[in-house]
Amino acid sequence: MNNWFKRIGFLFIVACFVWTTAACSMTSDTTKKEQKGPYQIGMLPKFTSDPYFKAVNEGAQTAAKELGVNLDFNGPVNADVSQQADIINRWTQKQYDAITVSANDQDALIPALQDAKKKGIKTSTFDADVKKDGRDVFLMPVTFEDMGKTMVDMMAKQTGGKGNFLVVTAVLTAPNQNAWIEEMKKYMKEKYPDMKIAAILPGNEDLAQSRNVALNYLRSHPDTAGVFCVTGIATPGVAEAVEQLGLKGKVVVTGLGVPNLVRKYIKSGTIKEVCLWDPKNLGYATIQLVKAQLDGKLDSKSGYFQAGKLGKLKFVDDSILLLGPPTVFNKDNIDQFNF
Numbered sequence: 001m002n003n004w005f006k007r008i009g010f011l012f013i014v015a016c017f018v019w020t021t022a023a024c025s026m027t028s029d030t031t032k033k034e035q036k037g038p039y040q041i042g043m044l045p046k047f048t049s050d051p052y053f054k055a056v057n058e059g060a061q062t063a064a065k066e067l068g069v070n071l072d073f074n075g076p077v078n079a080d081v082s083q084q085a086d087i088i089n090r091w092t093q094k095q096y097d098a099i100t101v102s103a104n105d106q107d108a109l110i111p112a113l114q115d116a117k118k119k120g121i122k123t124s125t126f127d128a129d130v131k132k133d134g135r136d137v138f139l140m141p142v143t144f145e146d147m148g149k150t151m152v153d154m155m156a157k158q159t160g161g162k163g164n165f166l167v168v169t170a171v172l173t174a175p176n177q178n179a180w181i182e183e184m185k186k187y188m189k190e191k192y193p194d195m196k197i198a199a200i201l202p203g204n205e206d207l208a209q210s211r212n213v214a215l216n217y218l219r220s221h222p223d224t225a226g227v228f229c230v231t232g233i234a235t236p237g238v239a240e241a242v243e244q245l246g247l248k249g250k251v252v253v254t255g256l257g258v259p260n261l262v263r264k265y266i267k268s269g270t271i272k273e274v275c276l277w278d279p280k281n282l283g284y285a286t287i288q289l290v291k292a293q294l295d296g297k298l299d300s301k302s303g304y305f306q307a308g309k310l311g312k313l314k315f316v317d318d319s320i321l322l323l324g325p326p327t328v329f330n331k332d333n334i335d336q337f338n339f
Helices: 002-036 051-067 081-093 110-118 144-159 175-191 207-220 234-244 259-268 279-295
Strands: 040-044 070-073 098-101 122-126 137-140 163-169 195-202 224-229 252-255 273-276 304-306 312-317 320-322 327-330
Touching: 040 051, 040 081, 040 279, 051 070, 051 279, 081 098, 081 110, 098 110, 098 279, 110 122, 122 279, 137 279, 144 175, 144 195, 144 224, 144 252, 144 273, 163 175, 163 207, 163 234, 175 195, 195 207, 207 224, 207 234, 224 234, 234 252, 234 259, 252 273, 259 273, 259 327, 279 304
Parallel strands: 040 070, 040 098, 098 122, 122 137, 137 320, 163 195, 163 224, 224 252
Antiparallel strands: 273 327, 304 312, 312 320
16 A cells, blocks of 8 residues: 555656646747747948938838838948948847848958858848858849949940040949949950940049049040949939039940939939939848748749749849849939939
């Protein structure tokens, strides 16, 4: 009888232990789930003062609201790569779930991004890439080849496909701009051998600096047929310089253009046409991509990615997703766009 009571007691103790352990485990899991909450995503533009990146933010916030994620859109006021690295490091310390970046330099941000990856943070780039070992996936606005060809064709159409040209770029290390310029040179050599890039000068992503660069160059190089602006913030500055020097109709200004920044110059005829893509769509697609990354649903092998209301976007390789072709803005369609 005593043995029987001992067995009953032992089984009772074991049952209590199992129940208590299970209850604690359930409580722990529930607490963990409550603490996790929505994904926290850090989105880092080249700099925040550019209307282009303000439009990117608008599209990104729309996607964040649709998907139920928290979005921290933050960056340096000016194009400062060291500040970008500091922000990535801060987000890593805060254990964000994902970080997506438009890089001012393809090399300088690699250490910060690799550190984030080591800590389990999903990394990606949009707009301007870093080298592949610093990120998992890149959302490319347009192919470098398409953008280079489009800018050269716009200039050739207005200059007869010949002349010496100035290129006003962002910073000399800017990855997108450097890739576009290489494609421009290649295309000129193939199709317009009488077109020559005579100089490439940085406007440092600043309208006033871009204007001054163009003023000084055009004064000392009166044979210049046109100016390529390979960053949207430079284009209104260069157009202003051309008007100040009385060169409207004599020096062609084209390249990248943000509609709200170049509208008055297109309507006045100082600029005939520019090209870009829709930055709101770029921001929207980026957050759609990042959410899919976090959910483990981004599959490059399928060849496509469903980017919410934008539909299917195409993978051009295993880690690069393409937004689409460039859009040309001119006097006939400029008022259809508000960004």
